[in-house]
Amino acid sequence: MADSAITRAVRALDLIPYILENPGNSVEQLANKFETSSKQIISDLEVIFMCGLPGYTPYELIDLSFEDGIVTVVDAQVLDKPRKFTETEAVIVSLGLQLLSNLAENIESKDRISKLIEKLSSKFKATSQIELSLSNKPTHYDAVIHAITAKSNIEFSYKSLSKDEFTNRTVSPIRIYTSGGVYYLSAFDQNNNGLRVFRIDLMSDIQLISGVYKTGESPIFIQTIEFEIESTNELFLEKYSSIFNEVTKTKTGFNAKGLVSNREWLFRLLLSNRAEVTVIKPQDLADDLIDRAGKIVDLYADSSNN
Template structure:
């Protein structure tokens, strides 16, 4: 006898979508039998009860009894209360609507976007709802639209699709140097707020990620760009940064308040100095990241090497302090 095929587990997104649909429907059908409600949403009665048990501990921030959704189904009929705020249509403030419209306009200009029609329909509805109030968002689009970056993104995507090799002029922030390299493109990905080209770099003879806003020029070559068999894409669910030969090695010392950077940033070595102090070695592609970290931590993270980076951190901190201390002319008391 063939065992029954197991159903794949339900995703959190699917369940959340059902719960958001379920609340207004149950509010409009108070006292509906469990079986009828389960049939309405295409689930078993056991699943419906599990959903109601979850709704019972959901609500607005605070966690007090009056903040939580009230659900009762013990007599076989479902009653829901204290959930009107979910059943009401979402109302955006003017600032929220404008921000959403600006983002949608920027998204609509992205080359290769599959859902252009969906973006256009959503934007049209927002424009209709906001009327004259939404007009400023069209002007904001001009300031955020980056034609050069869109061009690089579009050509990189076409090179991936056509398996064409790319020639890049790429800025390496760690050395403030523009390097020339040939790359066999593998994919274009959006990670942590930036577009990246992943490909086999013939200069490094390894897979590399290139931030599109650091590509000074991009030329599509009339050469087959199929990556070699050893070129494997990295797992984007893991840390985005992996040290490369062009990255700068930095040594910093932290106290207890700065120890969290070991868990937050990919590091190479950690040495315990006692009393909560640590010496941490890490690689960075952009020294500015370390400078900003040291300034933000206010002495809890101290740069040890390289010396020129430590000096620039100290000079920048002194300049900032002087700016705070200085009294503007004409304001003396």
């Protein structure tokens, strides 16, 4: 299974500092260290080789040598030190972990989060001086969190402030958020067949019930793609790198694999780069692209005749 773009980016940020601190490593040794294949390490190094500071001339790019099997960093640019948190970043992470700890119901998860918080506190003094408090959370907060975690429907009585009356609601809870110090529940209201927002402090008599859990969201379309990109269109690869999770250099350019969730956007992207991008997979996308391109040509022909 191909690594995600995020996994590759994180590994790339760690590779350069590690190579600088441990010179003389072979591609195979780096692959073992970072728990991936030698082929993937070479692919990562090729990507890093094209990275650098704005300007992107040979003077700003990271300079590597790995053709002889031993990886050497000639010029690391700004990646000469391991990634580390600033004091501010550590505080933000600590607050996030404390929030997760409050939300977690599993004891094992709470323990693991607690250890991470302690580890941060031992390295950053500011994190030990800040504590997140949910003391003002409404009475039914925990019950709602449990329902969201379990993806369970809930039934409750809800007080309308505008009408000063109570109504019974059946919903599929989606998420909790705060605004102005008030906790709100975003949920799919099965009574009205749509998304609604409820103030948690106005909810009472909450009960978990069985039934189909709905979110009101359409299924997300995910398309696996594979392109052959000519070397003359390397800018395309850099500009849309977020959709690719595996890139391999070929004799004529690059083979790129990835995932997209918007087919119409993908059509427009390919039509504007068709000459230098060949669709390998899926075949139906290539067929539809040829068909649509043909129709566009026909439209131009018709307009010329008129």
